[in-house]
Structures are given as structure tokens and as C-alpha cells.
Amino acid sequence: MRRLLAFLFFSAGLLQAAPQPNMVFIMIDDLGWADVGFHGGNAPTPNLDKLAAESLELTQHYVAPVCSPTRTGLMSGRYWSRFGITSPHSGQAMPFDTVTLPSALKSVGYETCLTGKWHLGSKPAWGPNHFGFDHSYGSLGGGVGPYDHRYKEGEYTHTWHRNGELITEEGHVTDLVAKEAVQWIGKRSDKPFFLYVPFTAVHLPVKEPEAWVAKVPAAITGDVPRHYAACIMHMDDAVGQIIAALEKAGKRDNTLLVFTSDNGGSTSENNDRKYPDDNYPTGKITASNAPLRGIKGDLYEGGIRVPTLANWPGTLKAGKFESPAIISDWMPTLCAIAGYEPATDLKWDGISLWPALKDGSELPERLLYLTGPGFRGSAVREGPWKLIVTQAKGQPQSAGPAQLFNLAQDPNETTDLAGKEADKVQHLRTKLAKVAKADKDAQVKK
Incomplete structure (x- = not known):
């Protein structure tokens, strides 16, 4: 135990002493x-x-x-x-x-x-x-x-x-x-x-x-x-x-x-x-x-x-x-x-x-959120799934026409799966609505 504690203290010292x-x-x-x-x-x-x-x-x-x-x-x-x-x-x-x-x-x-x-x-x-x-x-x-x-x-x-x-x-x-x-x-x-x-x-x-x-x-x-x-x-x-x-x-x-x-x-x-x-x-x-x-x-x-x-x-x-x-x-x-x-x-x-x-490990799965010019389009990615929504005028970001791609199988986005994966589209629309709402909550005056 003493050897282990000594090693841990020594390692911590090296980390602190390592140059930025x-x-x-x-x-x-x-x-x-x-x-x-x-x-x-x-x-x-x-x-x-x-x-x-x-x-x-x-x-x-x-x-x-x-x-x-x-x-x-x-x-x-x-x-x-x-x-x-x-x-x-x-x-x-x-x-x-x-x-x-x-x-x-x-x-x-x-x-x-x-x-x-x-x-x-x-x-x-x-x-x-x-x-x-x-x-x-x-x-x-x-x-x-x-x-x-x-x-x-x-x-x-x-x-x-x-x-x-x-x-x-x-x-x-x-x-x-x-x-x-x-x-x-x-x-x-x-x-x-x-x-x-x-x-x-x-x-x-x-x-x-x-x-x-x-x-x-x-x-x-x-x-x-x-x-x-x-x-x-x-x-x-x-x-x-x-x-x-x-x-x-x-x-x-x-x-x-x-x-x-x-x-x-x-x-x-x-x-x-x-x-x-x-x-x-x-x-x-x-x-x-x-x-x-x-x-x-x-x-x-x-x-x-x-x-x-x-x-x-x-x-x-x-x-x-x-x-x-x-x-x-x-x-x-x-x-x-x-x-x-x-x-x-x-x-x-x-x-x-x-x-x-x-x-060299993998990151935990998470949602990534991307907005396009003028909020006219938004996208979310979760795992291999990517949803792109074109914002309808006067409607929430998540309410417009959607495209869905499985990037693991189709990295070049050749096949829109929105018509076949209605549940996945709705799931990601809900995620998009939640993360987009945080935009308005975060707006600050400059």
C-alpha cells in the first residue's frame, strides 16, 4: 500500500510539473x-x-x-x-x-x-x-x-x-x-x-x-x-x-x-x-x-x-x-x-x-446540433442517424420538411429514409425542438 501511495503521489507530481x-x-x-x-x-x-x-x-x-x-x-x-x-x-x-x-x-x-x-x-x-x-x-x-x-x-x-x-x-x-x-x-x-x-x-x-x-x-x-x-x-x-x-x-x-x-x-x-x-x-x-x-x-x-x-x-x-x-x-x-x-x-x-x-477510445454517443444560414435549416446527428429539417416560414425549426440519413450505411447521403423511418424522424424532431429552444433561452444582448 505504501508503495502504491508513493507511486500515486509521484505520478501526480509529474502531472503538475509537466509543462503546459x-x-x-x-x-x-x-x-x-x-x-x-x-x-x-x-x-x-x-x-x-x-x-x-x-x-x-x-x-x-x-x-x-x-x-x-x-x-x-x-x-x-x-x-x-x-x-x-x-x-x-x-x-x-x-x-x-x-x-x-x-x-x-x-x-x-x-x-x-x-x-x-x-x-x-x-x-x-x-x-x-x-x-x-x-x-x-x-x-x-x-x-x-x-x-x-x-x-x-x-x-x-x-x-x-x-x-x-x-x-x-x-x-x-x-x-x-x-x-x-x-x-x-x-x-x-x-x-x-x-x-x-x-x-x-x-x-x-x-x-x-x-x-x-x-x-x-x-x-x-x-x-x-x-x-x-x-x-x-x-x-x-x-x-x-x-x-x-x-x-x-x-x-x-x-x-x-x-x-x-x-x-x-x-x-x-x-x-x-x-x-x-x-x-x-x-x-x-x-x-x-x-x-x-x-x-x-x-x-x-x-x-x-x-x-x-x-x-x-x-x-x-x-x-x-x-x-x-x-x-x-x-x-x-x-x-x-x-x-x-x-x-x-x-x-x-x-x-x-x-x-x-x-x-484512442470512442466518445460517448451524444446529440450534435447544427444550424444553417439564417436558421433556414437545422440538423441533428445522434449515432449514425442524421436529420435535416428545412424550416417552414413562421414555424419552429423542427416543423419543416425533413430528410433522414443513416451515415454509417450511407455516408454520402444518397438515400433519404424519412419516408421509411417515421419513428426515427419523430424522435429526432423532438430532440431538435428541445435543443433549438435552448437557443432562445441563451440569447444575450451584445
Whole structure:
């Protein structure tokens, strides 16, 4: 017994003495399921392919169907709909007193940095520095033109900033975002850090340097397809630079790196007329979500299930993590790893993935809830079953036409079983009504 007690005390001491890991969270914008080489993409992604081979891949990782909601879920640990955020959002997304992921980590000794796209408040007064980031740089608004760094015409078109001060710079947006990350890593001391890198790539409008377009495989033809492939390759190189910076700083082995996308790939017109004219190639974006059904904006798998990797050398084993997870899980997960314990109930909808990621076990079965743009559609997933409901105007979210899919048997959602599984549809409608009601109960003034 004495030996056992001595071992337990010794083990507890090791856990307490273990250094807090650094955390790098990379989020790509509009990256399709099959846009990466490790999912059969036609644009070479050697850095990501190497990372994937060394990582734990979350094969059923869900996000919102569009950008701002996903970012809200990551920053809060809650479903984005709790804040009324279901569409791209230029106003203030979260109340100032929200305990965010960076503010929680900062409270337990982390240095925090965002370099890239915020899109949770497009004025400096609503920027990242007001929500827990020590340092912030990039686009306060949404995806920007790669050279002029401007968002859509209107009140929020001038959005490029450093620590809340609007600035003007030259250079391609992918290079600038990566450079800021690399330089910030190089300046770190022994304190743990959280670095959030939400690239604007591969969001439209794409327009790549000729040097990158020239590297695109000859089999890819057409102006927009070649620029889109070049954008993917350019992004892949930027991710490689960040990994190299961690290695150079001697911080790679004690860094958890997460790679994901904010939603599925898009097929929208690249030369969007809402953006200031910068001679963008004309044609539709050629993202691929194959073999998944749907695109950005959809509640089908192609809109909400994205390539996701978790990498921590010597700590996480490479392989596949098959349990369904959602973007709102990352705040509880990273907080658990960092040793942050909330002083009050933060009403997280997400759970900590860490025990399961670490030992390779499955997560307990639970309900996942996803809302589409403007609450016009909602989905719930429980076990292999997924219900999508299109909201009827003036009716509750759970009352519209429904589609039902068994993802274990039909992962690409080819067969709607709603007509054959009436009891399952009703069961999930009831679950949807309950979780959707919590949205209204959770609404807070900003």
C-alpha cells in the first residue's frame, strides 16, 4: 500500500510539473474535403500530406456551413446559434464579457495571438484584442482580396489591421499571415502560447502570384481552376513555414497543432462583384467535397464535414479518430489540456475530446446540433442517424420538411429514409425542438 501511495503521489507530481503545451490552431477558409492531397486532391499538398501521415485525423469533424458561426463555436465552446450567429456576420458576434478560448488560456499563463481572419466583429472596437488576444493581425472582416486586403464594398471594406489599428500593407495575404505567425513564434520565450492562424485562403477571390500558378500541374486547366489550385498549394507552403518555425524555435515537440477548415468548399463565382475590382479571374471556384454531398452553406456532409488533423509529436499517435466531433469541442479540449477550470458554468455545448484523442477510445454517443444560414435549416446527428429539417416560414425549426440519413450505411447521403423511418424522424424532431429552444433561452444582448 505504501508503495502504491508513493507511486500515486509521484505520478501526480509529474502531472503538475509537466509543462503546459503550446497550441497552434490553423483554420483554412472554405477548404473542400477533397482539396487536400491526403483526400485525393489534384493540387499537390506535400506539407499537409506529411502532417496527415504523422497526425490523428478526425474523420467526422463538423463545423458550421459558413464562416462566422464556426469561429463563434471555436471561441466560445458553444453552438453558434446560442449567440444568434448563423450567417457571415460583420457586427459584434459575442458579448464583451464572454469567456473566450484565448481569454481562458491567458488566465492560466498563456500568451495569445491571432494572425489572419477574425470575422466576429469587423470594427476595431469589436476586434480580437477585446476577446483575449494579446496580439492580433489581419482581417477584422471576412475573406479579403489577396493584394488589396479589402473586404466587400461598404462599411467594412477597410479591414486590415494590427492590434486594432487599421493599416495599409503590400504583399499577398497568404504570405503576410504566415510571416506574422512565423515571426511571432520566433519571439516567444518559455511561456506557453496559443497561436490561432485563420487563413483567408482558399476563400474567393483567388488571384495567385504567377510563380505559384506556374507550379500547378498541367492537367489542371482553365484560369480559375489553376488559380484555385495555386491558392491551395500556396496555403500548404505557408503551413509548412509555420511547422518549420516551431522546429527552429525548439518548440515542436511540446506543441499541439490542429488543422481544420471553417466549412466545406465553395463553387461560387470567383469575381464576386461585391468585392472591389482587382482584375480577378472570372469563373466558378472549383472546390471539391467529393465524395460527400453538398457545398458551403449546406447542411449536407459536404458543407459541414471538413479535413481535420491533430498533431502532437510523442503524445498523440497517428491514425484515425472516427467518433463524431464538432468545432465547439475544441475550447473544452484545449482548456482541459492547459489546466483551465471555469470558475462558473460557461454552458459549453462542446465536450473535451482529450481523453479519447489520447487513448484512442470512442466518445460517448451524444446529440450534435447544427444550424444553417439564417436558421433556414437545422440538423441533428445522434449515432449514425442524421436529420435535416428545412424550416417552414413562421414555424419552429423542427416543423419543416425533413430528410433522414443513416451515415454509417450511407455516408454520402444518397438515400433519404424519412419516408421509411417515421419513428426515427419523430424522435429526432423532438430532440431538435428541445435543443433549438435552448437557443432562445441563451440569447444575450451584445
